[in-house]
Amino acid sequence: MDFVTILKAIILGIVEGLTEFAPVSSTGHMVIVDDMWLQSEEFLTKYVANTFKVVIQLGSILAVVIIFKNRFIDLLGLGRFRKGTTASGAAQDQVPAEGRLKLAQVIVGLIPAAVLGLLFEDYIDDHLFSTATVLIGLVIGAIFMIIADKVAPKQPKVQSVDQITYKQALSIGLIQCLSLWPGFSRSGSTISGGVILGMSHRAAADFTFIMAVPIMFGASLLSLIKNWQYFTLDALPFFIAGFISAFVFALISMKFFLKMINRIKLVPFAIYRIVLAAVVYVVFFL
Numbered sequence: 001m002d003f004v005t006i007l008k009a010i011i012l013g014i015v016e017g018l019t020e021f022a023p024v025s026s027t028g029h030m031v032i033v034d035d036m037w038l039q040s041e042e043f044l045t046k047y048v049a050n051t052f053k054v055v056i057q058l059g060s061i062l063a064v065v066i067i068f069k070n071r072f073i074d075l076l077g078l079g080r081f082r083k084g085t086t087a088s089g090a091a092q093d094q095v096p097a098e099g100r101l102k103l104a105q106v107i108v109g110l111i112p113a114a115v116l117g118l119l120f121e122d123y124i125d126d127h128l129f130s131t132a133t134v135l136i137g138l139v140i141g142a143i144f145m146i147i148a149d150k151v152a153p154k155q156p157k158v159q160s161v162d163q164i165t166y167k168q169a170l171s172i173g174l175i176q177c178l179s180l181w182p183g184f185s186r187s188g189s190t191i192s193g194g195v196i197l198g199m200s201h202r203a204a205a206d207f208t209f210i211m212a213v214p215i216m217f218g219a220s221l222l223s224l225i226k227n228w229q230y231f232t233l234d235a236l237p238f239f240i241a242g243f244i245s246a247f248v249f250a251l252i253s254m255k256f257f258l259k260m261i262n263r264i265k266l267v268p269f270a271i272y273r274i275v276l277a278a279v280v281y282v283v284f285f286l
Contacts, residue, residue, distance in 0.1 A: 008038045009238040013056060013245025020060040020246070021209065021254045023145060023188030023269045024276075027053060028134040031182060032280055035131045040238075047227040048235055050129050054223045055239060057216045059246030063254055064209050071210065075103045101161045101210075108166055109173035109211050116177050117219060121226075128182050131284055137183020138277040142270035144178070148192035149266045158199040161206045168197050172207065176215075186212060188273075192266060201261045209254070 015033050019026040030053050034040050040049040065072060117124075127133070158164060175193030179186035187208050194204025 005043060006237060006241045008040060009052075009241040010245045011038065012040070012052070013059060013242040013247075014249050016056050016242070016246040017060055017063075017249025017251075018253045020057060020250050021187055021205075021257045023141075023185050023191055023266060024273055025134070025138060025141065025183045025185035025188065026057070026060070028138055028183035028185070030056075031129055031134050032131055032276075036280070036284060044235055044238065045230055047125075047230045050125055051223045051227045051230075052235075052239060052242060053129070054216075055220045056242040056246050058220050059243040059248075060250035060254075061213050061216050062247050063250035064213050066251065067254060067258075068206075068210060068213075071101075072213070074100065075106065075210075077103075101164060101207075105164060105166055105169040106211055106214070109169040109176070109207070110215050112170075112173040113176045113180060113215060114218065117180055117215075118222075120180065121222065124180060124182070131280065133181070134183035135277045135281055137181045137185070138273045141178070141184040141188045142273040142277075145188055145192045145266040145270040145273075148195045149270075152195045152201075152265075153198055156195075156198055156200040156203070158194075158197075158203050160200075160203050161210065164199070164203070164207060168194070168199070169207075171197055172204075173211075176211070186215075188266075188269070191261075195266070201265055202258065205258060205261050 012030055012034065015029050016026050019029045034049070034053070040052065044052060158168070172190050172193045176186060176190045178184050178189040187205070190208040190211070191201060191204040194207060195201060199207075
């Protein structure tokens with residue numbers, strides 16, 4: 001595999017890493033960039049290219065695990081906290097064990113999208129990974145985000161993931177199903193849903209990223225198993241380059257996003273999505 005091909009993997013990794021945790025749809029951006037310029041299907045085949053767009057997200061997931069490492073240790077019962085922790089692991093006021101986010105709540109939030117994803121995976125792979133469908137997701141998702149910011153309470157009752165209820169976790173999980181449509185955005189749908197349900201933008205973002213780890217890992221594993229017969233060793237350097245690139249840029253962008261989300265909220269991202277959709281439509285279809 002030549003340098004230019006590896007460079008394409010790095011570019012897709014950068015796109016994934018920079019957009020995975022912003023509510024702008026990382027998958028949508030990768031589809032647009034790939035369809036318009038990189039054309040990875042030409043040297044990977046359609047199924048391997050689509051799998052790459054899913055598996056590359058594992059690089060971003062590794063960044064989540066590192067940033068939320070203390071939270072995951074707590075969720076898995078592998079360590080006990082005398083104090084609550086922020087996403088970065090910094091100590092907060094003491095939070096009793098019974099008052100912290102529980103693994104069962106995360107599982108409840110995962111179930112709806114996991115079930116629908118399994119049922120409709122073939123349809124999504126065959127019909128929704130295109131620039132046209134991504135543009136639809138970008139615009140509709142942007143409208144949903146604007147509505148969320150408009151109806152959000154000025155003083156959210158839920159300021160931390162430790163205050164999320166099972167009902168809220170399930171509701172966010174149901175809303176997350178919208179992100180099965182490429183371009184809608186997992187973080188865009190779940191953060192918006194959390195805000196509508198009375199959560200702060202930061203609490204909704206934290207819960208979104210925690211849920212992302214098992215669901216994205218499962219989606220990547222499923223896609224690899226399904227398309228394993230199409231893989232060759234020649235594609236391995238492409239996957240490795242994309243993975244490393246996604247990890248590095250996700251680590252940088254996620255820290256920035258978590259610091260800024262309560263301040264800038266969702267509308268600026270929604271405007272960006274609409275402008276992007278308009279520009280791509282003009283370039284790609286007119």
